[in-house]
Amino acid sequence: MTRTAEQRLLLGPGPSNAHPRVLAAMARPLMGHLDPAFLALLDDVQSGLRRLFATRNELTLPLSGTGSAGMEACLCNLLEPGDRIVVGVAGVFGQRMCEVASRLGAKVTPVTTEMGTVLRPEAMSEAITRVRPRVVAFVHAETSTGARQPVEEIAQAARDAGALVVLDCVTSLGGLPVEIDRWGIDAAYSGTQKCLSCPPGLSPATFSPRAVERARTRATKVSSWYFDINLLAGYFGGERVYHHTAPITAIYGLHEGLALIEEEGLEQRIKRHAEAAAALVEGLAEFGMEPLVAEQHRLPMLTAVRLPEHLHGAPEADLRRRLLDRYGVEVGGGLGALAGRIWRIGLMGENARLTNVESLLCALRHEWPERD
C-alpha cells in the first residue's frame, strides 16, 4: 500500500492529482508562442474555457500565473486608487482579496461572516447600497472552509448598484456549475490545480465587455504591466501580438484537461463530485469528524471537518504526516483561525472518486490515535 514520494494521492485543498493524459500532453515538444499551430491550440483552450465558465466573453484566457495571480489580475484591472470595493469575507481567500485590493489603493469595505458560514446576501446588499462601490468581489468556493457562497443574489445587488462583480472560482470551476453570463459576473478567475486536474501554474480567467471597457477607459494605467488586460488582449485577442511568452507546456496541459472535461461531460463530472463528497462525509462520521459547514452550503470538492479535541494541535499534524509518509495520502490542515482544529479534504477533478475516499478511510482506520 506504500506509495513513493511521487505516487501521492493528493486529497488536500489543491493541488489535486493531474490526470495522466494531462501530464503526457505536457511532455510534448515545445512550439513557439507565435507558431500558427500553437495559436490554433490556444484558440481551442480559450473556447473550452468559455464553455466551462458559461460565458461568451471574448477575453477569456489562461493567465500566466497561479490562482492568486488571477485574483490580482482581476482586481488590478478594475480598481483605480481611491475606488471603493465591497469584499465578502467568508475565510482566508476573501481576506486575501481585501489585502490585494488595499495594496492597489482601493478603499475596502469587508463584509465578514464567521469562518464556516456563508455570506448573507442581505448583509452584502446593505453594504453595497451604503458604499456604492466600483467593484464587489467575493469567493464562490471558499477553500479555507469548504463553504459555497450564494452568488446570484449578491451579484444582482451589485449589478443593481452599477458595480462590477469579481468572482473567485479557483476551487469551484470544473466541479460546480459556474455561470458567468447568467449570474452577471464581470471578472472571474480560477486555477488549474483543483477541479481541472492540471498542475498549478495557470489561472483561467474571463472578463466581460463591461470589465474590458472599464480597463480601457480608466484614468490611470494598470499598475501591473504583466496583468494589464489592455495589453493581454493583444495576444489573447484576435491579433496575437507578442506581450509576454506564453507558458506553452502548461497550456498543452490545460488543453488536455479541458478535453477530458468535455469527454466526461460537465454535468456528469459535477454529479461525480457530489457523490464522492457524500461518501466522504459518511465515512468520516465513523471517526467523529463532523463537517464544519451546514449541509446546504457545503462544497462537494472540498470538505472541511472538525477534528475531535484530542487531535487539536500537534496530534493532527502528526497524523497528517503519518498518512503522507506511510500511505502517500495528503490531506490539508486548517488555515488562519481554524489551523490545528480542522482538516480540509479535497476530492477534486480526477480525484473525486469513491476509491479515493476508501483509500483515505482505510489509512485512517490504521492510524487513528485513540484518546489517551
Added chain:
Amino acid sequence: MTRTAEQRLLLGPGPSNAHPRVLAAMARPLMGHLDPAFLALLDDVQSGLRRLFATRNELTLPLSGTGSAGMEACLCNLLEPGDRIVVGVAGVFGQRMCEVASRLGAKVTPVTTEMGTVLRPEAMSEAITRVRPRVVAFVHAETSTGARQPVEEIAQAARDAGALVVLDCVTSLGGLPVEIDRWGIDAAYSGTQKCLSCPPGLSPATFSPRAVERARTRATKVSSWYFDINLLAGYFGGERVYHHTAPITAIYGLHEGLALIEEEGLEQRIKRHAEAAAALVEGLAEFGMEPLVAEQHRLPMLTAVRLPEHLHGAPEADLRRRLLDRYGVEVGGGLGALAGRIWRIGLMGENARLTNVESLLCALRHEWPERD
C-alpha cells in the same frame, strides 16, 4: 526533412526547445507544494540557481510567472511611488523596464542608445550622478537586438551612488557568465525558456540582502501581493509557509534543467554557445546577412542579422513562414523599429549546436528567394 508541428526546431528569440529529460521530468506525478519531498526538491532548485547566478543570496527562487513577471517583481519590490530610477535602454526590453517602472509610480530617466549598439557606461554614469536614483536597471542580453551590455562599470557607478542595481538576465543566464555577487547586482531575473532549455513559465530570480532590506523597510506596501518578496520569503525562505501554490510541474522541469547544466559544466556550456554562434555568423554571410551588432558586443545565444533590402517587409515574413511550414524551423523577426528588417536567430541552451546551424543553413539554401 519535414517536421510536424510538434517537432519544431526553435531558433527564434525564445522559447528554445526544452531538453527531453526536462519534458520527461515534467510528466512525473504531482506532489503537494508543502510536501517535504517536494520542498527538498525545491531546496535543490534554489541551490542550483544560486550557483548559476554566482550568488550567495538567500532569497534566490523561481518566481511563478514568465521572464516579464520577473521584471515586474524586481522593480515593484524596490521602487515606491516617487522614487527615481535610471534605466538603460538599448532595445525593447529596456523600454519595457521604463514602462513597468512608470506604472509603479517611479520617476523614470531613460538613457537610450541606438538599437544594435550597447549602453555607454559614461552616459549611464553621468545620469546616475545627476539623478541620484533609488534604482538603476538595465538588460544584460538585449533580446531585441542581440547586444550584450557592459555590466561591471554601470553597476559600479550605481553602487557608488548608493543605488540598487536591477539586471535583466532573461536571455543571458545559462549561456553567458552571470556573476551577481561579484558585479554587485541587487535584483536579477531570468526566464526558463532560453538558455535553461525548459519551457516558459518560471522566472528564476535573486535578491541581495540590500534588496530584501529595502523591501522590508519601504514606507508603502508593494502594490503586488503576488510578487511581494516579503511574503514570498515566507515560502521560499526557511519556513515554507504557504503563500501561493507553487507551480510544481514547472519546478520539476527546472530541477532537471539545472541538473543538465551541472552535468555539462557551465564553462563548457558557455563555450558551446560561443562556437555555435560563430558558425552561424559565418554561415549567414553566404546569404549576405550581416550581424546587427559589432563583434565585441554580440551575444552568443541570440544573433540579430540585417536582411538584404529585397527581403524587407512581407518577403521576410513569407520566408520565415516557409522555413516553419516546410522545415519546422522557427526564427524570429525584428521587434519595434527593426521589424521587417532583421531576423533574430537563437541558439540557446540545448539548441546551441552546430547541427542546428546546419539545419537552418540547409533550409535557407532551399528557400532563399533571389532578387527579382
